[in-house]
Amino acid sequence: MSAQQDAYIAELVLSRPAVVAAVFLGCVVFGTSALAVARWRGWRPAPSVLAGCGLALALAVTLARPGVLDVAVLTADPVGTCLDNDFSLTGSLERLNLVMLVPFAFFATLATRRPLVVALLSAGFSGAVEVVQSATGVGVCEAQDFYNNTVGAVAGVLAGWLVAVVAGGSRGDRGRGGPTAPDRTAPGRT
Numbered sequence: 001m002s003a004q005q006d007a008y009i010a011e012l013v014l015s016r017p018a019v020v021a022a023v024f025l026g027c028v029v030f031g032t033s034a035l036a037v038a039r040w041r042g043w044r045p046a047p048s049v050l051a052g053c054g055l056a057l058a059l060a061v062t063l064a065r066p067g068v069l070d071v072a073v074l075t076a077d078p079v080g081t082c083l084d085n086d087f088s089l090t091g092s093l094e095r096l097n098l099v100m101l102v103p104f105a106f107f108a109t110l111a112t113r114r115p116l117v118v119a120l121l122s123a124g125f126s127g128a129v130e131v132v133q134s135a136t137g138v139g140v141c142e143a144q145d146f147y148n149n150t151v152g153a154v155a156g157v158l159a160g161w162l163v164a165v166v167a168g169g170s171r172g173d174r175g176r177g178g179p180t181a182p183d184r185t186a187p188g189r190t
């Protein structure tokens with residue numbers, strides 16, 4: 001498969017009005033929610049909003065596509081019907097699955113400085129999406145999609161962690177503004 005075929009797949013997916021609308025609406029909803037959580041938790045606001053938009057993009061590309069609620073593929077056992085296939089990057093759709101969670105994982109790692117938590121959440125999210133696709137008829141549950149999504153998310157986490165380390169953000173710097181110096185003006189201090 002070539003880069004030209006990959007670009008064609010990306011163009012095909014993003015040319016669908018339902019996907020574009022879902023990305024826009026998802027960015028507004030998830031971006032606003034991420035900003036609120038970032039302010040509450042003391043995370044970095046800009047990467048938090050971008051992580052929310054990355055999640056919206058992944059959901060839109062996965063769930064807002066043709067075949068939504070296809071009754072022919074509905075199942076009462078979504079996990080049992082998962083295709084047991086292996087990790088692969090041979091086709092454009094496999095490579096699309098590889099990069100699907102990279103923006104979310106990258107920016108969530110920058111926002112929270114918690115790479116392990118972000119990697120685990122990304123894997124859990126990917127697994128949940130596969131089950132939902134099968135249960136609702138949006139698509140089929142494939143182990144390969146889970147593997148590709150998770151490997152891509154881990155790469156995004158590693159890239160985010162590397163950027164954070166190079167930029168000088170340490171573990172002690174996360175949270176509500178990082179470590180604070182003792183208050184020298186408190187009563188009893190001279």
